[in-house]
Amino acid sequence: MHVRSGIAVSPGVVTGPALVLGSEDFRIPRKFVTRDAVDAELHRFHSALDDVCRDIRAHEKLVSAQLGAQYGAIFSAHLQMAQDPKLIREVETLIRDQSHSPEYAVSRVLRRFAEQMQALGDRYLSERALDIFDLEKRLLRTLLGESREELSNLTEPVIILAHDLTPGETATLDTRFVLGFATEVGGHTSHTAILAGALEIPAVVGLGRCLAGVSGGETVILDGDHGQVVIDPDTATLDRFRISQARNLRVYERLEQLESLPAETQDGQRVQLLGNIEFPEEVQQCIRRGADGVGLYRTEFLFLSGNREPTESDHYEAYCRVLEACGDLPVVIRTLDIGADKIPGAMQQQFSDSQNPMLGLRSIRLSLRNTPLFKTQLRAILRASVYGNVKVMFPLVSTLLEFRQARMILMDVMEDLEDEGIPFQRNLPIGMMVEVPSAVLLADEFAREVDFFSIGTNDLIQYTLACDRSDPSVANLYRSGDPSILRLIQMVMKAAEKHKKTVTVCGQMSSDPRFIPLLLGLGLRSLSVTPHAIPRLKEVVRNVSITEAERIANHACELDLARDVEHFLLGELSRLCPDLVV
Amino acid sequence: MSGSDVATRQVRLSVPHGLHLSPISQLVSRASEFSCSVTLSFDGRTADVKSVYDLMLLAAPYGAQLMLEARGADADLAVDALAKLFEGGFLIPSE
Numbered sequence: 001m002h003v004r005s006g007i008a009v010s011p012g013v014v015t016g017p018a019l020v021l022g023s024e025d026f027r028i029p030r031k032f033v034t035r036d037a038v039d040a041e042l043h044r045f046h047s048a049l050d051d052v053c054r055d056i057r058a059h060e061k062l063v064s065a066q067l068g069a070q071y072g073a074i075f076s077a078h079l080q081m082a083q084d085p086k087l088i089r090e091v092e093t094l095i096r097d098q099s100h101s102p103e104y105a106v107s108r109v110l111r112r113f114a115e116q117m118q119a120l121g122d123r124y125l126s127e128r129a130l131d132i133f134d135l136e137k138r139l140l141r142t143l144l145g146e147s148r149e150e151l152s153n154l155t156e157p158v159i160i161l162a163h164d165l166t167p168g169e170t171a172t173l174d175t176r177f178v179l180g181f182a183t184e185v186g187g188h189t190s191h192t193a194i195l196a197g198a199l200e201i202p203a204v205v206g207l208g209r210c211l212a213g214v215s216g217g218e219t220v221i222l223d224g225d226h227g228q229v230v231i232d233p234d235t236a237t238l239d240r241f242r243i244s245q246a247r248n249l250r251v252y253e254r255l256e257q258l259e260s261l262p263a264e265t266q267d268g269q270r271v272q273l274l275g276n277i278e279f280p281e282e283v284q285q286c287i288r289r290g291a292d293g294v295g296l297y298r299t300e301f302l303f304l305s306g307n308r309e310p311t312e313s314d315h316y317e318a319y320c321r322v323l324e325a326c327g328d329l330p331v332v333i334r335t336l337d338i339g340a341d342k343i344p345g346a347m348q349q350q351f352s353d354s355q356n357p358m359l360g361l362r363s364i365r366l367s368l369r370n371t372p373l374f375k376t377q378l379r380a381i382l383r384a385s386v387y388g389n390v391k392v393m394f395p396l397v398s399t400l401l402e403f404r405q406a407r408m409i410l411m412d413v414m415e416d417l418e419d420e421g422i423p424f425q426r427n428l429p430i431g432m433m434v435e436v437p438s439a440v441l442l443a444d445e446f447a448r449e450v451d452f453f454s455i456g457t458n459d460l461i462q463y464t465l466a467c468d469r470s471d472p473s474v475a476n477l478y479r480s481g482d483p484s485i486l487r488l489i490q491m492v493m494k495a496a497e498k499h500k501k502t503v504t505v506c507g508q509m510s511s512d513p514r515f516i517p518l519l520l521g522l523g524l525r526s527l528s529v530t531p532h533a534i535p536r537l538k539e540v541v542r543n544v545s546i547t548e549a550e551r552i553a554n555h556a557c558e559l560d561l562a563r564d565v566e567h568f569l570l571g572e573l574s575r576l577c578p579d580l581v582v
Numbered sequence: 583m584s585g586s587d588v589a590t591r592q593v594r595l596s597v598p599h600g601l602h603l604s605p606i607s608q609l610v611s612r613a614s615e616f617s618c619s620v621t622l623s624f625d626g627r628t629a630d631v632k633s634v635y636d637l638m639l640l641a642a643p644y645g646a647q648l649m650l651e652a653r654g655a656d657a658d659l660a661v662d663a664l665a666k667l668f669e670g671g672f673l674i675p676s677e
Contacts, residue, residue, distance in 0.1 A: 073607070076611070077603050077604075077607040077634070080607055080610045081634050081635070084632075084634050085632050086635050086636055113639075117638060120639070120641045122600075124599065124600075124602055125602070125638055125641060
């Protein structure tokens with residue numbers, strides 16, 4: 001039996017056989033091929049090369065359109081490197097004459113080029129070796145991709161163990177067969193983690209190196225509530241798992257009964273529980289659980305799902321689907337919040353060149369820099385706005401100027417639509433995410449100009465405590481219960497009350513039942529959460545009164561350590577809703 | 583027209599940082615438009631002008647004197663086109 005702890009990112013406890021996916025360092029499974037397979041292997045090499053070239057061309061187009069031709073030119077050099085006659089000749093020779101596998105041949109040839117480059121003693125040229133390694137990685141990924149295809153060809157339930165899963169891989173997991181997944185790397189709010197939550201697949205990330213000894217087929221218990229993975233559990237552990245699973249199921253069934261009941265406190269205060277969604281399909285999950293609307297519609301997937309920039313009609317169709325499903329319920333559409341960490345493939349290099357991609361060109365900064373891209377999205381939002389109750393929200397606003405610029409661009413787009421005689425909702429509410437400490441410090445000024453605030457705790461915690469949320473080695477600093485975060489929320493509430501603006505909390509803090517009494521006590525009346533958390537949160541709301549919540553908040557705000565705050569809140573929760581404390 | 587046409591030309595590299603990725607990229611895409619084979623020699627090394635890797639390994643610095651040599655039906659045209667890139671200092675016409 002082997003127990004590993006990681007970060008719990010998507011709840012649920014499951015057991016099943018392990019399916020181990022290859023590690024990203026591309027161990028080459030097979031160095032040689034049989035003589036009679038040579039033609040097939042040559043063909044495999046060429047088709048991998050074609051795929052890689054197609055990807056590079058798509059990136060070139062995307063980058064040229066967004067950043068200008070001089071950036072796109074980087075990719076044309078990459079394309080030449082991939083199509084290089086010398087590379088192709090040498091790889092073909094190794095496959096044909098030495099029976100090398102395409103993987104081994106590609107790796108040998110490119111590594112030799114890179115070595116020669118590094119040996120020249122020219123700093124610029126030796127850095128180009130990195131481009132060669134990048135090409136090697138792309139080719140190997142494409143060549144080895146076949147073994148990863150297992151993912152879409154599953155025929156029996158499994159628990160996936162991998163070094164890492166890309167957001168794309170996560171998005172395409174077949175939820176009929178994937179019971180859960182665990183990865184060696186990744187953090188709380190990595191895109192893969194957010195997706196696991198959206199797909200409602202139990203998941204644990206950030207396990208650290210542990211897969212070397214697992215060959216697949218072993219029984220695994222994956223505990224997405226506590227972030228634990230047990231490989232090859234003993235009988236006693238399996239029994240314990242079965243008992244707690246039966247108990248969880250009972251609680252879950254009871255909570256499902258709450259759907260039709262309002263989220264109302266003991267003293268009659270109605271609380272708005274909204275859903276966070278990523279895909280239009282998730283609206284159903286919200287509605288089914290009695291959500292009051294969509295408090296955060298993340299639109300990044302429109303940008304991530306293909307290699308091309310989404311068109312206005314891509315945006316428009318997705319928004320209309322969400323609005324149609326929501327009827328009169330409010331839908332808050334957040335504009336592009338892409339960060340360097342979330343952009344796939346070679347785009348990543350453009351943005352993460354800096355040492356601090358999280359502090360770089362992302363989100364509203366990227367939108368303001370790429371007005372055509374931004375306007376395309378805003379046009380679609382406005383056009384869709386006639387079909388429902390839409391609000392638009394700008395992410396990562398750090399200065400008043402940014403907010404004003406974004407609003408001005410929105411006004412420009414409105415004018416264009418008006419000129420073209422296209423209908424839209426003129427008084428569409430315009431809000432902002434509060435997730436940068438500067439926005440909290442200036443909350444009073446912002447509150448004069450915005451229609452609403454939405455506190456994005458994930459980024460707010462990361463920027464306030466200066467800790468990378470995806471880095472497990474500083475994960476101990478990343479805590480929703482940190483007194484500084486409580487203080488910041490108080491400041492936002494105060495400014496919003498003064499100017500009579502509404503505040504919602506989205507982000508993982510509001511999906512955690514422990515924090516619900518605290519947030520209500522701080523004055524929050526609207527929470528936007530992962531859809532599957534709605535029944536549990538409703539249970540908390542229905543078991544607490546505002547008076548009691550205020551007492552809890554007052555006490556929590558007097559504590560000076562995150563640990564103490566969280567411990568106190570857990571105690572209160574186990575008193576209010578013992579069932580929810582597992 | 584015969585397949586044994588050979589054209590040569592001496593060229594000077596006037597790019598401040600030497601033969602780096604941008605000029606290499608231009609040479610490769612220009613050379614690839616021709617059917618003849620083209621080589622560039624410098625300091626005892628010879629590179630295939632249609633190969634990025636070969637050109638990088640040539641490691642030609644600013645001011646280097648290089649020898650262009652093309653063999654094939656369109657050898658003259660190729661050498662003319664490539665020599666023009668050297669003469670123009672590999673400047674990308676501004677947009």
